[in-house]
Amino acid sequence: MEHRKPRTKGSPVSDLDLRGVSRWYGNVVAVNDVTMTLGPGVTGLLGPNGAGKTTLLHMMAGFLAPSRGEVLIDGDATWRNPAIYRKLGLVNEREAVYGFLSGKEFVRASAKLHGLPDADAATRRAIELVEMADAQDRRMDTYSKGMRQRMRVAAALVHDPAVLLLDEPFNGMDPRQRMHMMDLLHRLGAQGRTVLFSSHILEEVEQVSGTVQVIVAGRLAASGDYRTIRRLMTHRPHVFAIRSSDDRRLAVALMASDSVAGVTLGKDGLTVHAGDYGTFTRALPRIALDEGVRVRQLIPSDESLESVFSYLVSA
Amino acid sequence: MNMTIAWITTRGLLGRRRSWLLLPMPIILIGVTAVGLGFDAPAADLIDGVLIGLGVAVILPLVSLIVGTGVLGSEIDDGTVVHILTKPIPRSRIILAKLVVAATVSAVTIAVPMFVAATMIGGAELGLGFALACVAGAIAYSALFLALSVVTRRPVLVGLLYVVIWEGLLSNLVAGTRTVSVQHFVIKFAAELSGSQLFTTTVSTAVAAVMTVVFTVLGTWLATQRLRSFSVAGETS
Numbered sequence: 115m116e117h118r119k120p121r122t123k124g125s126p127v128s129d130l131d132l133r134g135v136s137r138w139y140g141n142v143v144a145v146n147d148v149t150m151t152l153g154p155g156v157t158g159l160l161g162p163n164g165a166g167k168t169t170l171l172h173m174m175a176g177f178l179a180p181s182r183g184e185v186l187i188d189g190d191a192t193w194r195n196p197a198i199y200r201k202l203g204l205v206n207e208r209e210a211v212y213g214f215l216s217g218k219e220f221v222r223a224s225a226k227l228h229g230l231p232d233a234d235a236a237t238r239r240a241i242e243l244v245e246m247a248d249a250q251d252r253r254m255d256t257y258s259k260g261m262r263q264r265m266r267v268a269a270a271l272v273h274d275p276a277v278l279l280l281d282e283p284f285n286g287m288d289p290r291q292r293m294h295m296m297d298l299l300h301r302l303g304a305q306g307r308t309v310l311f312s313s314h315i316l317e318e319v320e321q322v323s324g325t326v327q328v329i330v331a332g333r334l335a336a337s338g339d340y341r342t343i344r345r346l347m348t349h350r351p352h353v354f355a356i357r358s359s360d361d362r363r364l365a366v367a368l369m370a371s372d373s374v375a376g377v378t379l380g381k382d383g384l385t386v387h388a389g390d391y392g393t394f395t396r397a398l399p400r401i402a403l404d405e406g407v408r409v410r411q412l413i414p415s416d417e418s419l420e421s422v423f424s425y426l427v428s429a
Numbered sequence: 430m431n432m433t434i435a436w437i438t439t440r441g442l443l444g445r446r447r448s449w450l451l452l453p454m455p456i457i458l459i460g461v462t463a464v465g466l467g468f469d470a471p472a473a474d475l476i477d478g479v480l481i482g483l484g485v486a487v488i489l490p491l492v493s494l495i496v497g498t499g500v501l502g503s504e505i506d507d508g509t510v511v512h513i514l515t516k517p518i519p520r521s522r523i524i525l526a527k528l529v530v531a532a533t534v535s536a537v538t539i540a541v542p543m544f545v546a547a548t549m550i551g552g553a554e555l556g557l558g559f560a561l562a563c564v565a566g567a568i569a570y571s572a573l574f575l576a577l578s579v580v581t582r583r584p585v586l587v588g589l590l591y592v593v594i595w596e597g598l599l600s601n602l603v604a605g606t607r608t609v610s611v612q613h614f615v616i617k618f619a620a621e622l623s624g625s626q627l628f629t630t631t632v633s634t635a636v637a638a639v640m641t642v643v644f645t646v647l648g649t650w651l652a653t654q655r656l657r658s659f660s661v662a663g664e665t666s
Contacts, residue, residue, distance in 0.1 A: 175515070177661040194657055199517045206661070210508035212437060214444040220512075226433040227516040269512065 127154050127306055128188050128201050128276035130174060135183035137169050144169040146332040147183070152277075152310055156303035158319030159312040161329035167312040168207060170329065171281050174310070175204045187277060200228070203270035207281040209262055213255030217246060217265040220254055224269040240268040244298060260291030267298065278302060280311040284318050296322045352391050356398075357383035357411040364407045373397045385415070434513060434526040438500050442534060445503065450495055454488045455542030462546040473627045475550045480559055481628065484543050485615050489566050490592040493535045497574025498584040500527045501652075505578060511661065520656040524649055528575055535567040551625060558623025566615035569641045572648030573611070579655035607632045614641050 130152040137145040145166045161167050172178040173185050176192035176199075185192045192198050212220060221240055225233035241250050244264040254262060263283065270278060283299075284292050299322050303309045313319050319326055320340065328336040358364045361384050365377045368386060373393040378385040388394035391414075402409050442448055461483060465475045501524075504510035513523060540560040548556030573591070577584040600610040607613040607630065614637035616630045632640075 172661050177511070177514070177659070179658070179660065196514075196517050196519065199515050202515070204511070204515045206508075206511055208508035208511070210511075212441060212509055212512070214440055215437070223433050223437055224512065224516070227431070227513065227518060229517075270515070 128308055129153050130277055130308055130310070131184075131186040131189075132170075132174070133184050133186070135170070135173060135180045135185055137166075137173060137178065137181045143332050145173070145180075145329075148329070148332075148334045149183075150327055150334060150337060152308050152327075154303070154306045154308050155325060156299050156309045156311070156323040157325045157327060158323040159310055159327050159329060160316065160319045161312075161314060161335075163314050165314075165329045166332040167314075167329055168281055169332075171206075171279055171310075171312055175202065175206075175279055199275075200273065201276050203273070203275040203278045205263070205266050205270045205278070205280040205283060207285065209259065209266070211254045211262055211266065213253065216251050216253055217241070217257070217261075217268075218250040220265060221250075221269045221272055225272045228273040230273060236272050236274075240272040241265075243271060244268045245294070259286045260288065260295075263287065263291070263295070264298075267295075271302075275307070277308045278310070280309070282313060283311050284313065284315070292318075299323075352388045352394065353415045354386045354388060354394070355383060355411070355413045355415040356386055356409060358402065359408040359410065360405075363405055364402065364409075367401050367405045367407075368398075371397050371401060383411070430529060431518060431522045431526045434518075434523055435530050437513075438527055438530045439534070441504070441509075442496065442499050442530065445499060447495060447499060447503075451492055451538050454492060455538065458484055458488055458542045458546050459549075462549050466549060472551050476547075476555075476625070476628050480543070480547055480550065480619075481616055484539070484546065484559070485563070485566070485619070486597065486612055488542075489535075489539050489563055489615065490570055490588075490596065490612070492538050493531075493567055493570035494574055494585065494588045494592065496535045496538070497531045497571045498578050498588060500531045500578075501575055502578035502584045510659075514656075514659060521649075521653045524575065524653045524656060528571055528649055528652075531571040531575060532568045535571055536564045539563045539567055547623075551623070551627075555623045555625055558621075558625065559619045561622050562615045562618035565618055565641055566611050569611045569614065569644040569648075572645040572652070576648040576652040576655070579652050579659070604631050608636055608640060611641070611644060613637070 132148050132150050135145060135148045136143065148170065159167050159170065169178065173180050174192060176185075176195060179193045187198050187201055190198055192202070215223065218237060218241065222233055222237040225236045225240075230236045241247050244267050246261065246264050246268060249257065249261060254265060257265065267280070267283075280299075283295055287295060296318075299309055299311060303323075311322070324339050324341075326337070326340045327334060356364070361379060365379050365384055368374045368377050368384070373388055373390055374386055375389050376387040386394075398409065398412070458479070462475065462479050465479055501510070504513070540563045543563045544556040544560035547559040574584060574588050577587050581587050595606065596610045596612045599606045600613060613630045613632045616628065617632050617634055617637040619625075620629045621634050
């Protein structure tokens with residue numbers, strides 16, 4: 115898989131480990147017994163607003179003590195341990211920047227605070243990575259939201275960290291900036307960095323990452339490849355869009371199969387409601403062969419994160 | 430001491446509108462002194478009313494409060510402090526850089542006009558005495574207000590309560606409270622350094638010196654400790 119490649123240069127690959135992490139505020143439990151390991155590649159932290167994503171990210175970034183459990187990067191706790199920032203970059207949700215600095219000064223300050231031997235070269239590299247070289251000499255309070263976000267990513271990447279955490283990085287971005295940020299996250303993951311970003315918008319996570327950690331009401335509701343998660347939930351109906359050489363004939367044959375709950379015949383082919391993912395996908399080729407129908411297209415049409423998510427929330 | 434943090438802090442501090450409040454203070458101090466001298470007011474009255482009553486009791490703590498809470502408190506308020514905290518820098522060095530900037534800006538803002546005003550009243554010796562005493566006061570106040578920025582979410586309010594209620598009211602009524610009043614340390618230093626017999630306070634020089642160091646060290650230590658466990662408020666908090 116593309117996002118599991120080892121890093122070709124720079125610092126070594128790092129793992130982020132959460133072991134039985136909980137966080138409560140008085141009687142309110144914000145994060146409840148979350149255990150996960152994040153390795154190289156892009157992972158989406160998905161959940162509705164108020165699910166505990168930001169609390170979890172703050173604990174990962176060492177800005178909040180877990181009430182119970184531990185958060186470790188390569189075995190070192192993140193809380194009260196500034197040394198972890200050598201391996202960690204954070205782009206938090208609050209988009210506050212030093213508006214009185216130019217983008218370049220801002221990134222260069224980051225490089226110097228990291229004590230990099232060649233701060234200028236690191237600054238240039240980071241700004242090029244986010245494609246902000248043209249605007250780097252302007253004061254940051256003249257930037258658009260998307261530009262500020264990219265400069266913050268550049269500052270978080272200036273020391274080439276193995277782990278990058280981003281809280282709602284697509285918030286307030288226009289579609290073009292969104293595409294650019296998605297492409298950047300893809301590239302960072304492909305380089306072997308451990309990239310985690312949070313989002314409450316399913317299509318963002320779907321487009322950027324194959325791996326998701328779904329958090330609902332403070333608990334880890336599901337984890338892994340989102341298509342796999344969907345398949346695991348076999349008791350849920352699955353919807354497929356099918357186009358074939360003879361849709362009507364195939365529809366009749368499918369209705370006779372136990373694995374099919376319903377078929378709708380439309381202009382663009384069939385919409386099949388299957389009771390079980392595995393049984394149906396095994397049965398379809400046999401039925402088509404028996405009927406002499408050629409299946410031209412088979413698309414699991416509700417395989418979007420939106421449907422996975424609504425199942426998980428209602429479950 | 431980290432030069433990059435000191436540089437960002439200074440630029441942030443001087444770029445803020447709140448810092449403009451500092452500008453008229455030296456002018457007011459020198460202006461009131463000039464008016465007093467114009468009316469032939471006795472030196473003892475001018476020292477007590479203007480240098481101590483206005484300079485040491487009002488302008489010194491006010492300047493230190495604006496600057497001391499501005500170097501870190503403002504960054505915590507607007508969230509930019511995260512940029513500094515996500516770096517592998519010991520928290521003590523962050524606090525030290527903030528303290529040096531705060532104390533330097535406050536000391537310069539207050540010591541220069543104090544020197545001018547006190548010299549106008551009683552000669553260079555009095556001027557130097559008040560200027561140096563105010564530098565010491567600016568350092569102690571800065572450490573105190575810096576610590577308040579990390580300890581409470583309302584550092585300006587708590588700082589004002591200390592200055593107005595504790596120093597302004599209590600320490601002038603109850604002599605014992607003066608041992609924890611920066612204002613009285615400054616008065617004692619100024620009297621000692623200038624050799625002037627025209628004013629003094631009940632705090633001894635030794636107590637003033639020790640307590641100034643205690644304020645500075647304790648404030649710095651407390652600020653560092655709190656910054657080490659700095660938590661960002663979560664969405665559910």
